[in-house]
Amino acid sequence: MPSNKVLLEKQKVVEELKAKIDGAVAGVLVDYKGINVADDTKLRKEMREAGVHYSVYKNSAVRFAVTGGKFEELAKHLDGTTAVALSETDATAAARIIAKYAKDHKDCFNIKGGFIENDVLDAAGVDAIASIPSREVLLSQLAGGLNGIVRNLAVVLDQIAKKDESAEEATA
Secondary structure: OOOOOHHHHHHHHHHHHHHHHHHHHHEEEEEOOOOHHHHHHHHHHHHHHOOEEEEEEEEHHHHHHHHHOOHHHHHHHHOOOEEEEEOOOOHHHHHHHHHHHHHHHHOOOEEEEEEEEOEEEEEEHHHHOOOOOOOOHHHHHHHHHEEEEEEEEHHHHHHHHHHHHHHHHHHO
């Protein structure tokens, strides 16, 4: 039987994890067994730079954190080693980074499942989310498309103006 001090520490970890999950727009559970230190350090650095909280938790802590909440289905993925990647702002960042590492390290890094907004995803769902470009890329694509439309409109208006000028010169 754990002492009260140990029990309180575990409850604190569960409450903090529950708050992080509830405050996240997306999250991914991953099995990281066998990843080497260099790759793990590189992954953690990339996660920090993207604003993604990445940490290893005991399965029991994750199970307690999701029990009774909207992501209770994630409990079925809690076997083996489990790391959790949570993003508070970018819905695709965690999935995109984890999917890249899972692709590069198939033997030791596997996606278990995840969530986005209020939907629980399996590994295939996380891969689908990972293929969506980031918000910045989508905005850049939109701006480029709008820029092309405006440029084409300017060319057409210029041609109309030149046509009108030439028609006026011909009648004068």
